[in-house]
Amino acid sequence: MKIAERIYKELMHEPASIWFINDDFGAKIMVKIPSPIIKSIMKGCKIEFLFGKDNSQQAAIFHTGLRVYDDPINYATITGTERFFDEHCSLAAIMNRSFTYIHFHNELGICVATAKLSFSIADQFRVLNLQGNPERLYCGKFDEIISRSLDCFDYSIKIKNKQKNVYVIENIAIEGKLEDWIIMNNTVIGYNEINHVMVDDKDEGSILEKEVTIILDDLFRQKLYLNPQITKAKGYRELTDVFAISDNGLFLIESKALGVIDSVSNKTMEKKVKGVQKQISTGIDQLVGASRKIESNTKIYDKHLKEIIFNKTSFLHCIVLVSELLPFGDWKTIEYKMFKVMVENKIYLNVIDLREFMQYVGHARGSADRLNLMLIERVEAFVKNENIHMRLNVMKE
Incomplete structure (x- = not known):
């Protein structure tokens, strides 16, 4: 080699x-x-x-x-x-x-x-x-x-x-x-999107959304949508950051970037953790709202306002994807909220950072169904261990 x-x-x-x-x-x-x-x-x-x-x-x-x-x-x-x-x-x-x-x-x-x-x-x-x-x-x-x-x-x-x-x-x-x-001003051409990514872009949340679509592009291809829309009283509003469709699963993703570029350089770790937790809590609420729209058969459109046609599955995969899941501080409130919304709304909910999410996509080896099953297993491990910071070891047979 x-x-x-x-x-x-x-x-x-x-x-x-x-x-x-x-x-x-x-x-x-x-x-x-x-x-x-x-x-x-x-x-x-x-x-x-x-x-x-x-x-x-x-x-x-x-x-x-x-x-x-x-x-x-x-x-x-x-x-x-x-x-x-x-x-x-x-x-x-x-x-x-x-x-x-x-x-x-x-x-x-x-x-x-x-x-x-x-x-x-x-x-x-x-x-x-x-x-x-x-x-x-x-x-x-x-x-x-x-x-x-x-x-x-x-x-x-x-x-x-x-x-x-x-x-x-x-x-x-x-x-x-x-x-x-x-x-570097990187341009990544996908099946549905052409994404321009610059690491110093002050809209850090938008860049993370684009990175998620780049990661999932080959897995979902034309069934991957950035910033899908639903109607409101006047015009449209965003349903979620990323929406992906497979034969056996629907994936709703809210991306939450850890703001660095405009943040105070000497911010304490305690404040960083609280900031991430606040974003995650907001992301969970947004996903609950989006899942209810799916359950109520609300029409969903791509960003060009063309209706997205799909079959509703029994359970939804809801993912709060953060740029970094900090392993410090007390996370019990967030963990309890995750348990509560999963039971009340009958959804699978994962809170995961970008690096680990990429590992799951890599181990899926081009199969959305395999990703579907691995994320279910991750939820089961979270319920068993009651710890948001667990990481699964994916073993090849």
Whole structure:
């Protein structure tokens, strides 16, 4: 497998990761992280690159990571292990340059922004000294030994985990300086929609709606509708953000973006959580209203005001899709509301973030019925565990 092909596959399947690249087209660093974190970096929050070397094995295992101080306490961190010789050589080449370019990819794998990245010369030497001879570093598959070593790296850089028998490995953190930003104006052509997406668009809710339709486009094709309409006393109003139809299920989606661009930079995590919870509560109310319109056989139109013809199914899938489901604070009120509206309205209700939703769509493998069943199982798991922050492991048979 060629290097570019391998990286592309990893980019499409990894929820978050870092790639160090040095090829015939030049040197660069690629990062895949959620859009709200990219926006925080663009606003100027500090970023650190993390490196660790585990000398417990005959061939030392080298780990890398990125820490983003989008919150002073609960900052975002991604980590991984370099397992290919080209990665070791690329990192060494980048640390011998005065600067390189970094490409930021969102949850969809789309490059949304680039910037010029530089480090201090002293920090570059620190990384090169830690790395040593690239030919003596581990290359191979990700097995139990590598997994345990990565746990040790996480432990060494103060990431909380429940793993036992971890040990400290040598590690360093260096701050990166970003300048000369370029924002990409991406156009995605689908079956029903042509969506223009820019990460710095101040209408963050509209961008998230478009991203949802991009994700679902190949699954539902001509039966996917952005901003469907219903009639009111004078004119029309929006039924929901996204409406998707399959033979065995109807999907109503309300997207709620975590506002970053115009938000106060030093907002506390408590205020962020309350803001997300308020949006989710509003989204649930909107979905209940939309589901009742479906049940009452209200005529629904696409955004061109052409009537959408469909067969009503027994249960509706209602989804509040957020850009980030923050794992902090007390969520009991939201959880109780979810139970209540599901019982009273006979709907399936999921509150899910964009990254996990993409995993479900990916595991559906082109089948809307499979997505339908997996979302039902997710609701059942939520009812059983009574926890909005659970994540299901989808296993292939």
